[in-house]
Amino acid sequence: MRALLAFLLVASAGTAAAQSMTARETAYWDVVTRYATGNRKDAVATIGGWSEKDLDRILKSVQGLEKAARRCEACEDRARFDALPLRAAILLHAERDRMDRVARMQENGGAAECAISANGRMSADLLGPAALQPGGARFASRFYAVFAQHLRSALCFLTSRNWAEAGLKLAPRDAMLLFVDGLASETIGVTGFVEPTLRSERDWRGRQTAGYENLDPKREFSRAIDGFEKALAVDPHLSEARLRLGRVLSRMGRGPEARVSLKQAVEETSGASRYLAHLFLGQCLEDDGDLDGAIGQYSAAMALRPDSQIGAVALAHAHSLRGRSETAREVLEKMLPVAGRRQAADPYWSYAMGSPEDAEALIEDLRRETLR
Amino acid sequence: MSPRRVAGVLVLCASLTSAQTTASPQPTVFATKVESVLIDAFVTGDGGQMPGLTARDFILKDNGTRVEFDLLPAESLPLRAILVFDTSTSMQGLKIERLRAAAEAFVDRLRPEDEAALVSFSDEITWRVPLTTDRARLRFGILSLQARGATSAYDALFTALLVPRSGLRTLIVLFSDGEDNMSWLREKQIKGAVERSNALIHVVAAPPVDPRPGVLRIASDAEIANLKTLRGLAAITGGSLIEVASTDRIDAAFAEIIDRMKNRYVLRYTPESDLASGWHTLDLQLVTRKGKVRGRTGYWVEPR
Numbered sequence: 248m249r250a251l252l253a254f255l256l257v258a259s260a261g262t263a264a265a266q267s268m269t270a271r272e273t274a275y276w277d278v279v280t281r282y283a284t285g286n287r288k289d290a291v292a293t294i295g296g297w298s299e300k301d302l303d304r305i306l307k308s309v310q311g312l313e314k315a316a317r318r319c320e321a322c323e324d325r326a327r328f329d330a331l332p333l334r335a336a337i338l339l340h341a342e343r344d345r346m347d348r349v350a351r352m353q354e355n356g357g358a359a360e361c362a363i364s365a366n367g368r369m370s371a372d373l374l375g376p377a378a379l380q381p382g383g384a385r386f387a388s389r390f391y392a393v394f395a396q397h398l399r400s401a402l403c404f405l406t407s408r409n410w411a412e413a414g415l416k417l418a419p420r421d422a423m424l425l426f427v428d429g430l431a432s433e434t435i436g437v438t439g440f441v442e443p444t445l446r447s448e449r450d451w452r453g454r455q456t457a458g459y460e461n462l463d464p465k466r467e468f469s470r471a472i473d474g475f476e477k478a479l480a481v482d483p484h485l486s487e488a489r490l491r492l493g494r495v496l497s498r499m500g501r502g503p504e505a506r507v508s509l510k511q512a513v514e515e516t517s518g519a520s521r522y523l524a525h526l527f528l529g530q531c532l533e534d535d536g537d538l539d540g541a542i543g544q545y546s547a548a549m550a551l552r553p554d555s556q557i558g559a560v561a562l563a564h565a566h567s568l569r570g571r572s573e574t575a576r577e578v579l580e581k582m583l584p585v586a587g588r589r590q591a592a593d594p595y596w597s598y599a600m601g602s603p604e605d606a607e608a609l610i611e612d613l614r615r616e617t618l619r
Numbered sequence: 620m621s622p623r624r625v626a627g628v629l630v631l632c633a634s635l636t637s638a639q640t641t642a643s644p645q646p647t648v649f650a651t652k653v654e655s656v657l658i659d660a661f662v663t664g665d666g667g668q669m670p671g672l673t674a675r676d677f678i679l680k681d682n683g684t685r686v687e688f689d690l691l692p693a694e695s696l697p698l699r700a701i702l703v704f705d706t707s708t709s710m711q712g713l714k715i716e717r718l719r720a721a722a723e724a725f726v727d728r729l730r731p732e733d734e735a736a737l738v739s740f741s742d743e744i745t746w747r748v749p750l751t752t753d754r755a756r757l758r759f760g761i762l763s764l765q766a767r768g769a770t771s772a773y774d775a776l777f778t779a780l781l782v783p784r785s786g787l788r789t790l791i792v793l794f795s796d797g798e799d800n801m802s803w804l805r806e807k808q809i810k811g812a813v814e815r816s817n818a819l820i821h822v823v824a825a826p827p828v829d830p831r832p833g834v835l836r837i838a839s840d841a842e843i844a845n846l847k848t849l850r851g852l853a854a855i856t857g858g859s860l861i862e863v864a865s866t867d868r869i870d871a872a873f874a875e876i877i878d879r880m881k882n883r884y885v886l887r888y889t890p891e892s893d894l895a896s897g898w899h900t901l902d903l904q905l906v907t908r909k910g911k912v913r914g915r916t917g918y919w920v921e922p923r
Contacts, residue, residue: 357708438800439841526803556743560774560803563781567812570921572781579778586745596742596769596801 275305276332283335283618287342294343299365302340306372309333313376333377334386334617340370341394341610348401361403361442371413378417386617388418393609395427399434400601405441407431422482429474429488430601433495436467437599464498471495486516494527497534506531513547519594522551526561526595533565541565554585557595656918657788659693659819659857660884660903664910668882672905677912679888680902682895688888698733698790698880699750700725701779701818703772705795706739710766714825714866718794721870722761725792726754728877736783737761740775741768742801750783770795773802773809776852780816789818792876793853794869796825798845806848813852814898815919821879822849822860823872857915886914896922 268276275297282290309331316328344367352360363371378387391414398407408431414424435441439462475492478485493508509531512524529544545562549555559582566575597605660677662669674690702722710718726735737748737760748760772795779791804812813820824846850860861872886903903914 556774557803560744560777564777564804564808564812567781567815576781576784579782583744583746583778583782586743593742595803599800 271301272305272308275301279332279336279339282339283332290339291343291346294339294366295347302365302369306369309373309376313379316379328376329380331376331380333373333380333383337370337373337377337390338614338617340366340373341390342614344370345397359402359442361398361401361406363406374417384418388414388421388424389613390414391417392421392423392427393606393613395424395431396601396609397603397606399427399431400597400603400606402600403442404431404435404438408435420481422478422485422488425474425478425481426485426488427474429471429478429491432467432470432474433491434600435462436464436471436495436498439464468495468499472499484515486512487520490516490520490524490527493524493531497527497531502531502535506535518551522548522555522558523594523598525551526558529561529565533568538565538569542569552593554582554589555593555595556582556585557593656888656890656901656915657817658688658886658888658901658903658914660886660912660914661857661859661879661882662884662905662910662912664908668879669908669910670882672884674886676905676907677884677886678904678906679886680904681888681890682899683902686888686890688886691885691887693883693885694881696885698729698735699783699788700729700733700735700790700792701738701750701783702735703738703740703775703779703791703793704764705741705770705772705797706764706766707741707768707770707797708766709770709797709827712766714796715764715766717866717869719761719764721873722764723758724870725873725877726757726761728874729754738775738779739764740771741766742771743768744771744775744778746778746782769801770797770799771801771803772799772849773804773806775802776820777804777809777812780812780818790876790880791818791820791858792873793820793822793849794825795822795845795849797827798841810852810855813855814917815921816856818856819858819915820853820856821858821876822853823869823876824849824860824862825866825869826862826864854913855916857913859913894920896920 278290278293281293312324312328312331315324319325344364347364347366348360348362351362352358374387374390378384391410395407395410395414398404398410408428411424411428411431414421415428418424441462472492472495475488475495478488479492482488489508490512493505493512496502496508497505506528509524509528513521513528516524525544525548529541529548532538532544533541542562542565545558545565549558549562552558559578563575563578566572566578592602596602658679662672674688677688677690679686679688702725704718704722706715722737729735731752734750734752735748735757736746736750737757739745739747747763748757751757772793776791776793779789779793783789802809827842846860846862853860861875863869863872898917898919900917901915903912905912
């Protein structure tokens with residue numbers, strides 16, 4: 248964390264930058280520094296006590312430094328700005344925002360909580376200035392992509408898409424952001440809602456749903472296809488985009504195109520994605536009346552995950568349509584004892600909405616790499 | 620009689636004899652080639668269920684053609700009930716407690732010769748208790764129900780339709796409180812499976828509840844569509860969907876199902892001519908008095 252060390256040196260040397268800081272600003276950067284240097288819990292708790300007004304003042308001060316830094320590439324103002332631990336600050340505010348939303352969710356008996364708090368807004372507002380720092384643009388686009396996935400797994404699908412779109416303004420050709428944008432649209436199309444808490448509330452979130460009263464899954468799937476295709480155009484090796492493109496094309500009734508995409512996904516992917524590609528390709532073939540082809544794909548999925556109930560139901564159903572009721576029954580009977588004893592969750596369960604654990608792992612990776 | 624395979628409601632005559640004389644959970648093996656359609660009929664009039672009807676009170680049409688049938692003594696047929704229960708996260712708290720209590724009461728209302736099984740579904744389908752007359756085993760299974768995860772009602776229903784051996788007629792009591800959001804099977808596929816099955820399905824649907832205290836939860840479009848689907852699936856088999864206004868009515872809904880089963884009429888129809896493949900629409904009418912008849916809407920004949 249070279250930028251942070253440089254900032255601390257500048258501040259401790261009593262330069263003009265440090266001297267011009269207010270006591271409140273110094274206290275703020277002290278909290279950020281504590282977060283960056285490992286006192287995570289303490290820093291997240293402390294920042295929760297800061298008012299929106301205080302945070303606003305800090306933001307204005309950062310924006311002032313950014314403005315000065317933009318005037319030159321190798322001057323004192325630029326060096327001073329580059330030394331600000333903005334990425335640590337962004338992660339700190341985002342973590343506090345997550346904590347606040349979890350607390351509100353618990354107060355609400357488990358209902359999803361999508362309203363971004365003052366800390367969440369602060370992390371978003373700091374992303375623009377952070378992008379000016381060396382390596383900052385890459386961090387910002389990664390942060391947008393990771394948090395969009397976190398919001399999706401927190402059932403905040405529209406906020407997730409808004410987050411991805413905000414990232415795309417900064418990095419329009421970022422394959423991961425294009426993919427995540429498509430991902431949010433696919434989820435909205437599959438689930439048929441934008442965010443679960445929006446129906447009964449009339450706050451700003453309610454206004455956000457304007458235009459979604461007559462949510463059209465096909466429109467959402469078209470957006471998803473657009474996102475996945477653009478992502479693949481930038482990065483043809485983004486195999487999860489290939490898998491999801493095939494799945495959404497299939498949902499849109501575009502069977503031949505779906506089959507091409509899913510066959511490619513079967514060849515290019517491994518692990519969970521390959522298992523899903525076999526299942527989805529099997530469904531395409533079944534819809535097309537090719538029951539033997541479908542049975543082959545479902546069997547391939549089961550070979551990868553012998554404890555898959557989803558695979559067993561798909562396989563049994565195809566066998567029953569083929570007139571092999573006894574085989575279908577045997578497949579189901581074999582799967583039933585597995586319930587509750589599997590080693591890992593079935594990837595199909597988190598396909599549509601993501602899993603909070605996976606999203607948390609992405610955030611943790613980003614935090615670890617950033618604060619290294 | 621055509622040797623063509625008749626799916627779903629067609630069972631061998633011998634199965635009926637077997638069902639009347641034994642409560643054995645063992646699959647029955649039949650030697651006879653004679654196949655029959657069995658129809659559970661529920662008749663209601665102004666005063667509720669209508670007892671005391673005879674075969675002369677009904678007419679039955681198969682694809683528009685009037686056919687002969689026998690009326691069987693339903694009270695002597697043991698029940699084979701499969702309880703298929705939603706144990707997704709939305710069932711947490713009072714709802715799962717009420718479901719457990721209602722299920723225990725359901726088991727208590729069964730006759731000694733009746734069998735029951737217990738299946739639960741969330742992300743996973745768990746066949747908790749196989750068909751048994753052992754009430755203690757059933758109660759233990761019911762008490763072990765825990766709410767957690769998503770809802771895969773269609774997949775669970777498919778499993779309950781398929782796992783019991785053919786020849787065994789089953790009553791499926793499906794309980795759910797929300798939309799299916801995890802099944803592999805889609806509406807069209809589960810409908811096809813129900814049409815090909817020999818089961819009678821009754822559904823009990825509880826209202827969705829908002830986890831926030833004091834917040835009235837309005838069912839989403841998807842939940843409303845899901846209810847319509849479940850109602851349709853039950854109707855295919857002659858069963859119905861009972862929508863309970865609150866969770867403390869689950870017990871009454873289960874009691875109503877037992878009551879309906881006790882007062883149902885069972886018709887046996889043996890087609891004499893060669894059967895055309897595909898869906899056969901059955902039309903059962905009450906002709907001698909006013910009343911409403913609910914019975915299986917048809918059966919499926921597989922192509923040669």
